[in-house]
Amino acid sequence: MQQVSLFFMRKSKLQRFAELDTFTNVFQNFNFLEPVLIDHKKELIDPKGKWNTEIFKNENPIILELACGKGEYTCEMAIADTSKNYIGVDVKGNRMHRGAKRALKENIINAFFLRTDINIISTFFAKDEVREIWITFPDPHLKRGKEQKRLTSERFLTYYRNILKPGGIIHLKTDDATLYEFTLETIQQLTLKLIYSADDIYSKELFHPFLEIKTHYEKMHLAEGRKIKYVQFSL
Numbered sequence: 001m002q003q004v005s006l007f008f009m010r011k012s013k014l015q016r017f018a019e020l021d022t023f024t025n026v027f028q029n030f031n032f033l034e035p036v037l038i039d040h041k042k043e044l045i046d047p048k049g050k051w052n053t054e055i056f057k058n059e060n061p062i063i064l065e066l067a068c069g070k071g072e073y074t075c076e077m078a079i080a081d082t083s084k085n086y087i088g089v090d091v092k093g094n095r096m097h098r099g100a101k102r103a104l105k106e107n108i109i110n111a112f113f114l115r116t117d118i119n120i121i122s123t124f125f126a127k128d129e130v131r132e133i134w135i136t137f138p139d140p141h142l143k144r145g146k147e148q149k150r151l152t153s154e155r156f157l158t159y160y161r162n163i164l165k166p167g168g169i170i171h172l173k174t175d176d177a178t179l180y181e182f183t184l185e186t187i188q189q190l191t192l193k194l195i196y197s198a199d200d201i202y203s204k205e206l207f208h209p210f211l212e213i214k215t216h217y218e219k220m221h222l223a224e225g226r227k228i229k230y231v232q233f234s235l
């Protein structure tokens with residue numbers, strides 16, 4: 001019985017992967033040797049520096065959502081603000097499928113998805129090509145010695161510096177106190193500009209209207225009674 005349900009689960013996951021390949025609003029690339037070539041609609045496109053001209057076909061600012069999971073933020077931000085282009089980035093195609101499918105179904109033309117590893121994010125964007133970065137409920141990597149795997153560690157901030165416009169804002173939303181404190185310490189150590197921080201965003205008026213958007217993970221954390229934290233800073 002368990003084997004039968006596992007078979008169907010695997011099959012539906014494989015179907016989602018196959019479908020993702022056909023979506024016109026998704027780019028997938030994991031090839032470290034040829035990282036800039038992306039097979040999209042049978043053409044090889046290198047999107048670096050071309051997101052405005054080739055993909056969105058407008059001059060609107062580009063906002064990334066890193067670790068986008070099911071793409072709730074990417075879709076909701078794109079619906080709320082059509083004057084900007086939103087790109088959800090995650091390595092897991094199964095999760096991204098949900099957001100990408102929704103964006104196609106609802107004709108959210110200013111939302112796009114990039115399935116890749118955030119470690120190679122600067123492969124896909126030119127210098128100053130990105131206006132803002134949202135990081136929503138990333139894995140906190142709590143084990144000792146794993147701090148540099150955190151998406152707000154100095155290592156990742158260096159990658160973001162390569163693609164963010166000067167003064168470009170980074171938003172972190174998390175339920176994890178260690179990641180929240182770590183991010184504040186990193187901002188202080190690197191003398192970055194802290195714009196706002198709150199360790200319980202729903203206890204006061206929301207600093208940013210997009211903080212109302214709730215992801216899959218946020219809903220689970222709220223159900224467990226966890227407090228949601230937010231940091232806004234620039235490099």
Ligand SMILES: C[S@@+](CC[C@H](N)C(=O)[O-])C[C@H]1O[C@@H](n2cnc3c(N)ncnc32)[C@H](O)[C@@H]1O
Pocket residue numbers: 066067068069070089090091092095116117118119136137138139215216217218
């Ligand atoms: C805890 S989930 C949060 C997902 C979503 N933001 C939410 O709140 O529901 C963390 C996500 O980060 C993604 N992730 C972790 N490390 C990554 C990396 N190096 N590159 C791309 N995605 C990564 C995982 O695939 C996962 O979907």
